[in-house]
Amino acid sequence: MVTRFIFPLCLVFFLPFAAIAQEINEDDVDLYNGKDVNVVCAACHGELGQGGNKGEYPRLAGQMRSILLSQLHSFKDRTRINIPMIPYTDERELPQEDMIDVTSYLSSLRIDVTIPYVEGDVKAGKKLYKDCRKCHGTEGRGKEKVEKSDKHGPALTGQYPSYIIRQMSNFKKGIRHHEDMEETAKDLADDELNDILAYLVTLERHPGLSEEVAKQTEERFGKVLNSLSETIKASGAK
Secondary structure: OOOOOOOOOOOOOOOOHHHHHHOOOHHHOOHHHHHHHHHHHHHHHOOOOOOEHHHOEOOOOOOOHHHHHHHHHHHHOOOOOOHHHHHHOOOOOOOHHHHHHHHHHHHHOOEOOOOOOOOOOHHHHHHHHHHHHHHHOOOOOOEOOOOOOOOOEOOOOOOOHHHHHHHHHHHHHOOOOOHHHHHHHHHOOHHHHHHHHHHHHHHHOOOOHHHHHHHHHHHHHOHHHHOOOOOOOEOOOO
16 A cells, blocks of 8 residues: 655646646546555545545545646645645655546545535525636636636535635635635635535536546547546435
8 A cells, every 4th residue: 555645746847737737638547556656645535536625624535637637736836835845845745647547546536425515595695606716617617727817716616615615714814825716715704705606506416417527538538548447436425
């Protein structure tokens, strides 16, 4: 059992993230290695990336690989600070190849997690969420960055509401930096955020969501997924 970790930080990585993403060859992605590298991650984020401690640790399973990679590089070059991550973020602990493998593994996982119910005005939340679509997608499943000018952002559907609330607070306080999100967090009232979260919970429970996302994953990874001798199943993960 491999005991390396997945979150990099100490040394500055000099290649632009966009260039790194473009150079990934899917045929070279090793999901077996990604699963092994994830062993240490599992202590906080769960064996199947389902998150932990009622959202203190975010759900990583199913998140877009580009988002996971960009955040790892942010931890690595310390543009996003998270003290508990520091012991696991030395370059020797997570070379670039392992980073790609583990983010590919986590993004390929499809799990059933019951996201805590949020009491709020779903209709109001749906209306408010319209401003979020340009970055996070129509149903909150995130948007990839293709061109430099593209609006993009992580999947919100399926993420723990408590984690999203904490990150919005961090943006508002300037603890976490993102120009658009810092402004959004300052302008968004607590009850408005709560209504958006109530709406996002309804999207997570959309009956056709898991099948649609699984199809997208199959198309994305192609030969890589077909090379596995086992099917990654995580339904019922706690």
